[in-house]
Amino acid sequence: MVETLTLVTDFLLENKLLLTALLIVLISLFKQWLVAIIRGNVSFLTDRQRKWISRSKNGIFLLTITMLFMLWQTEVSKFALSVTAIAIAFVVASKEIILCFTGSIQRASxxxxxxxxxxxxxxxxxxxxxxxxxxxxxxxxxxxxxxxxxxxxxxxxxxxxxxxxxxxxxxxMKRYVYHHMTITVAQFVNLYPLLPELTNKIESYCEDFIEVAKRYNSVIEKHAGVDLPGSEPHIHISSGATGEQNVNIMIFCPTERAIALEHKIRQDFMEAFEQRFKQA
Structure with a gap:
């Protein structure tokens, strides 16, 4: 008898699918028997009976899950490791795709x-x-x-x-831009007398759009919440590392006219520089 029981047990443990099906059938029969005992022969269930039937079903379900997990524990562990490895490989392989997707969310937010x-x-x-x-x-x-x-x-x-x-x-910058330009003078001469006339010429070039530029500058200041340089031209002179002088000019002008205005300003400066320092 003991040997027969041992053989049956070993056979069922080797055939886990058969053992699983047998356990599910037995547990289902036990659940039906237990519910029938709690219900009795009454036509209508009381709240107490409903609670015990619900508790019994939930307890039997948890017991079934626990028993199946213990039975298939080795296989579940191997499967979990495989799934984890696959998930890690997927994340590594799709890293750029995930970053692109989250970057889109970041841009939108x-x-x-x-x-x-x-x-x-x-x-x-x-x-x-x-x-x-x-x-x-x-x-x-x-x-x-x-x-x-x-x-x-x-x-x-x-x-x-x-x-x-x-x-x-x-x-x-699509409409108006702070356009910077630098004119480098290799000679060490006094360039400051040239600046008033150059400023007047720049202001004359900006005369036809200066009012619009002031309004647009104010709009940008309000939108950005900062104090911007302003719409008037700015000129200052700085020295380079090797002794040359840099005439730095900044104008606030329509974007499509910035390059043309830069050419005119460079030409005016070079002509004034030539007239003043050529003979010397």
Missing amino acids: SRSFVIGDWIEVGNIYGQVIEHNLMATVIQEIDLVNGQYHFTGKTATLPNSMFFTYAVKNHNF
Whole structure:
């Protein structure tokens, strides 16, 4: 008898699917018997009976789960390790995709830019023409060289770049811009007498748009909440490391006219410099 019981037990342990099915059947029969005992022969259940029936069902369910887990513990552990390894491999393989997706969420939540804005990401400048969950597409603008025209190149930026580089919005530069220029003079001479006449000429060039520039400058100041340099031209002279002098000029002007105005201002300065210092 003992040997027969041992053989049956070993057989069931080796065939876990059969043992699992047998346990489920036995536990189901036990649950039905227990519920029938609690219910009795009454037609309507009392609240006390409903509570005990619910407790019995929940307890038997937990007992079933515990027994099945103990029976299949080795297989469950192996499966969990496999799933964990697969999950880790998936996360590592799809790291960039996840970063792109979360970068899109970060962009949308921070409202750093919208389609049509001029932005700077790293050393890439351009106008946003499209953005989606994975990437942002921009038309490149040559701001690196102080230009404001499109280069004709289209750049597709993965949204993961928004976690690596700061996103700078240059949208106000679409209409008016603080345009900087530097004129280098190798000779060490007194350049200050040239500045009043140069300032007058710059103001004459800005005469036709200066009122609009002042209003636009005020709008930018209110929107940014900072005190900007102002719409009037600014000129100052600095010295270089090797003794040369740098005439630094900044004007607030329409973006599309910035390069043309720079050429005129450079020409005026060179002509004035030549008239004053050529003979000397």
